[in-house]
Amino acid sequence: MKNLFLLSIIAVLSIGSVNAQEFKAGVNAGLVTGDFSDLASFNLALDVAYLWDVADQIQVGAITGFSxxxxxxxDGFDTNDVQFLPIAAAGRFAISDQFTIGTDLGYAVGINDGNDGGFYYAPRVQYSVNESLDIVAAYRGVSIDAGPVTLGFNTITLGVEFAL
Structure with a gap:
């Protein structure tokens, strides 16, 4: 099992060293929708991604950040701000020179008290302004297990992403 894991790591690093690689950082603002929309006013998110080309129009990699x-x-009660640290795999598909679609899938670690986190997903659409700047619209969701039900902590965000 250890040999298979080691071989997998070597394969991923080899692919990354052969193909083009890039770091990206993004800043996003958005509104909360769904189960928690009555409790929240707005959302800010920062993202950092490491992506590499696996084909002409396809990039894969890892993304993390802070939300x-x-x-x-x-009703007269203050509520705690909600904070997540998403850790996810990222996939991007360039449908044209200007437009890219993609998704991030992983786990959002809950940072604030009483927040256990949950499954993280973030489908997105990007418009390329130039080689180093994209405008990104995303729907970010965290599925939170709340005993007998699963709640969705969802946001719709708009932001910018910079190639580093």
């Missing part, structure tokens, strides 16, 4: 959702007072 801060600012909550509001509800």
């Amino acid at each position: 801060q959702t600012f909550t509001k007072e509800v």
